[in-house]
Amino acid sequence: MNGRAYILLLAASVTCAPASAQQRIVDGAGRAVELPTRVERVYAAGPPASMLVFAIAPDKLLGWTRAFRPNEAAFVAPKYGALPELGRLTGRGNTANVEVLLQLKTDLVVDAGSTAETYVSLANRVQQQTGIPYLLLDGRLDAIPASLRTLGRALGEATRGAMLADYVESALKDVKARVAQVKPEDRPRVYYGRGPAGLQTGLAGSINVELLDYLGARNVAAEGRGGLAQVSLEQVLAWDPQVILTTDPNFYAAVWKDARWQGVAAIRSKRVHLAPHLPFGWFDFPPGVNRVLGLYWAGLLLYPQAFPADLRARVAEFHRLFYHQAPTEAQLDALLGEPGVLPR
Amino acid sequence: MLKARDLAYGFPGRTVGSGVDFELAAGEVLCLLGPNGGGKTTLLRTLLGLLPSKGGSIFLQEKPLDEASRQDIARTVGYVPQAHAGVFAYSVENMVLMGRTAHMSLFAAPSARDREAAAQAIDTLGIAPLAGRAFTEISGGERQLALIARALAQEARVLVMDEPTSSLDFGNQVRVLGHVRKLAAQGIAVLMSSHQPDHALQYADRALLLGEGKALALGAPREVITPESLRHLYGVNVRIVETADGAHTCLPDHALRQ
Amino acid sequence: MSRGTAAYLGALAALAALTALAFAAGRFPVSIVDLLGAFGSKVFGFAYALPENAETVIFRVRGPRVLAALVVGAALAAAGTAYQGMFRNPLVSPDLLGVSTGAALGAVLGIFLSRDVWTIQVFAFAGGLAAVALVYWIGSSVPRHDPLLSLVLTGIVIGTLLGSGIALLKYLADPYNQLPAITYWLLGSLAAVNPADLGAVSLLALAGLLPMLLLRWRMNLLALPDDEARALGVNTTRLRAAVIAAATLMTAAAVAVSGIIGWIGLLVPHAARLLVGPDFGRLLPLAMLLGAAFLLAVDTLCRTVAPIEVPPGVLTAMLGTPFFLWLFAASRRGW
Secondary structure, three states, rough: HHHHHHHHHHHHHHHHHHOOEEEEEOOOOOOOEEEOOOOOOOOEEOOOHHHHHHOOOOEEEOOOOOOOOOOHHHOOOOHHOOOOOOOOOOOOOOOOOOHHHHHOOEEEEEEOOOOOOOHHHHHHHHHHHHHHOEEEEEOOHHHHHHHHHHHEEEEEEHHHHHHHHHHHHHHHHHHHHHHHHHOOOOOOOEEEOOOOOOOEOOOOOHHHHHHHHHOOOOHHHHHHHHOOEEHEEEEEEEHOOOOOEEHHHHHHHHHOOHHHHHHHHHHOOOOOOEEEOOOOOOOOOOOOHHHHHHHHHHHHHHOOOOOOOOHHHHHHHHHHHOOOOOOHHHHHHHHOOOOOOOOO | EEEEEEEEEEEOOOOEEEEEEEEEOOEEEEEEOOOOOOOOOHHHHHHOOOOOOEEEEEEOOOOEHHHHHHHHHHHHEEOOOOOOOOOOOOHHHHHHHHHHHHHHHOOOOHHHHHHHHHHHHHHHHHOOOHHOOEEHHHOOOOHHHHHHHHHHHHOOOOOEEEEOOOOOOOOHHHHHHHHHHHOOOOOOOOEEEEEEEEHHHHOOOOEEEOOEEEEEEEEOOOHHHOOOHHHHHHOOEEEEOOOOOEEEEEEEEEOOOO | HHHHHHHHHHHHHHHHHHHHHHHHHOOOOOOOOOOOHHHHHHHHOOOOEEEEEEHHHHHHHHHHHHHHHHOOOOOOOHHHHHHHHOOOOOOOOOOOOOOOHHHHHHHHHHHHHOOHHHHHHHHHHHHHHHHHHHHHHHHHHHOOOEEEEEEEHHHHHHHHHHHHHHHHHHHHOOOOOHHHHHHHHOOOOOOOOOHHHHHHHHHHHHHHHHHHHHHHHHHHHOOOOOHHHHOOOOOHHHHHHHHHHHHHHHHHHHHHHOOOOHHHHHHHHHHHHHHHHHOHHHHHHHHHHHHHHHHHHHHHHHHHOOOOOOOHHHHHHHHHHHHHHHHHHHHEEEO
């Protein structure tokens, strides 16, 4: 080889062989992101992303956005429960310090949720500012299998990602099939009450009631489209829902004693239920893969004839797959036996 | 009616004046003269019991002032401040009616008797046509008369007036001072502060000169108001001129001679 | 008929009409016949069969809400009137000394700690009282010539401090769950009023309104400079303290139950003053009537125009401002 060719080859080998190999991933917002083939240190920007990363590669997760409370930490292995609290980077309100990302030598930032322009620009800004690749995944229920596959590839755990994606896909298909069997007239009117007085609800199309929309439920508040809204008790009485779902334990405790609610159909037939919340809430928030269990729970409460009554096996399987720890019998009892979770 | 003995007055931490000694009798007009910042207002506030004295004593109708309650004082002494505009448009009648507070119990509304007293006071000052007008809309002189009417509605036997003619035009000044003399003739004791030596010379029975933190002189105006005392007080040169019928007036030295 | 009497009769008539309308209107359909039957059966004792849930709606949901709107509206208007007179400034609102901000901090803290509704309201009430107590204590301890100025400045400073506390709690709150609840509370609403709330707020508002009504003639003298008022025989320090205490009690109770509803304490006293002048003897009762009517009108709209609730603070501003501008243009007197 003559000298010139040798120099060209040397130059080519230097420029074409960086310190680590790169891969190119197209994320849920259509962004093409360059990231190392070997990713070891991952920062999840919000709870939905935390759950996805934790499910696929728990040892690569740097920390949680909010530290676990003791009763929540009991559902994951101690070493995972003790991971540090790093704050949120996106969604409503930042509490994470971008410098902390650099200090922790983060390889990859993962976020799951809305892929609207605002969040795309935020992802691009953080990526430019820190030089750390930022994956933005679609957080909608339907898009979770695709997100799992993408993330699995990014983290070098393609097989695991695909396996979890298949699980979610088959669960979603199963739920859709069961719902299809339920005739429209057998679908009860349902009201989702949030907040301490139970007077906040989700309108049609809001992420808060995504599960209800998925289950084809008759959300009484679907008169309007939008996000969260406050309603008056009179309006709820006028809607007269047959089933009430809530995420607020104070409201659940108070509604049985409040004389004003006694006339509502759901109270009379004792179909008021409190969503389980350990280690992550099953219904509404956080809006992540944890809601797959919520589908079976809400489905059972709304359409008992079409959904399996015993959730224990499914809960145990989900926890094993996504939280890496099968719950003990006592934990299952606590989770499913909390007052209001299941019909008495 | 009102007596001060070796009175020292001032603010916490600062004594403005001392050694004030006088007695004010019913039907008498005593004019307080002194330069700006000389402590006239502070002295008046102390005599009204609004400021604690720094020494000496004050007697109201032979009783020590510091033993009297706010309400007792208000039933005897009427304070007439300089006329101000005020923020809210109370009617003149309402303003005068406020003078009746000293005679009303804590939760009471004005009674018919109160309204009558107020109406009488308004009549006495000759401002009956103004009764329904807003206090903020009448002229400075009319406001001053309304404030005097308020003090009368209090059924006060002593009036303490703080420069009642400042910011009034000449006509209003003459009118207000005329009313003051009429009230004195009805037996009310008047203590009035002023900038103008002429007011003391022409309307007061006695004058008290305040300067350099003490009472420089007390007595009949034409005796204590002399070119020397005025030079001491104000630092300017004047002549006191007596008219053929016994009135006196004060002329600056460099007044033009036509 | 004097202007004052005409204004009073007008306000009373408007109030009666609005109350009747408020009982008849709502998202839950109740016919006029049923409404009259329900009331008749309570008053005269005859039996009347109501459709399902109608009795709950009329007496336990709509009724308390209508009455609470009257009480809160009257309380806020009275407090605003008192403060505008006392601080000699027509631009003053009942929150001058920080009662609303203190109540907001209490409520936000309650939501942050995931408490039930009653506890949140108690926190709000306590927060409002504590804020004003703090402002009054600091404002009175600072040696100044003008007691009003020191109160106002202390109120601004403490209010800002409390506001930063609220901002911090909003920042730390769980954005999925607590933050929306905080936001809704701060926007104000009478949607959650139950009979117990109505009882509590009425009692506390009355405890503040009664002394104020009794002292209203004396309160006129607070418009005068301090020296003059004292020379007329009024203990201004004690009277001011009494007025502040009464206004704070009313406003803290109102805010605890309804959240922050602005503009009533600022606009209604003006409107009343333009109608009958600044004499508290006539001004205070009229301001209470107008405040009650105004908030009732606004709240009835808030709960009937759409399935979802409109925050009352939005409507009080949108409706109140043009009405006030008209009144201001049509009147010839000053403040």
